[in-house]
Amino acid sequence: MATPTKSTTPARKKAVVPVAFDIEAAESELEVEELPPFNVRCKGGKLVTLKSPAEIGWQRAAVLDPREPFLMLRELLSEDDYVTFLENDFPSPLLGKLVTAYQEHYKVDEGN
Numbered sequence: 001m002a003t004p005t006k007s008t009t010p011a012r013k014k015a016v017v018p019v020a021f022d023i024e025a026a027e028s029e030l031e032v033e034e035l036p037p038f039n040v041r042c043k044g045g046k047l048v049t050l051k052s053p054a055e056i057g058w059q060r061a062a063v064l065d066p067r068e069p070f071l072m073l074r075e076l077l078s079e080d081d082y083v084t085f086l087e088n089d090f091p092s093p094l095l096g097k098l099v100t101a102y103q104e105h106y107k108v109d110e111g112n
Contacts, residue, residue, distance in 0.1 A: 038105050040098065042088045048081035053106055066099045
């Protein structure tokens with residue numbers, strides 16, 4: 001019976017891959033400023049709340065475009081609040097003021 005021989009080849013070590021950015025580590029260290037919600041009083045006194053940028057994922061935040069207010073509001077409002085908001089008729093310049101107030105409230109600009 002043959003005697004098993006030990007391999008003289010050194011065991012391979014897992015290659016260490018350099019990491020430039022660790023999403024999990026960065027997320028655990030992320031400090032998000034707690035701001036009050038952005039509530040909008042609609043005609044008739046109904047309130048709707050726009051979500052903060054921190055409440056939506058980056059995929060959705062990346063496509064928010066203040067030049068596309070319907071799409072932007074669709075992402076930032078709950079379904080019920082979106083319906084409530086659409087029931088309001090007001091001059092279009094007010095929509096621009098609303099978007100500007102939202103951006104100032106959450107300290108974002110068109111590039112963020």
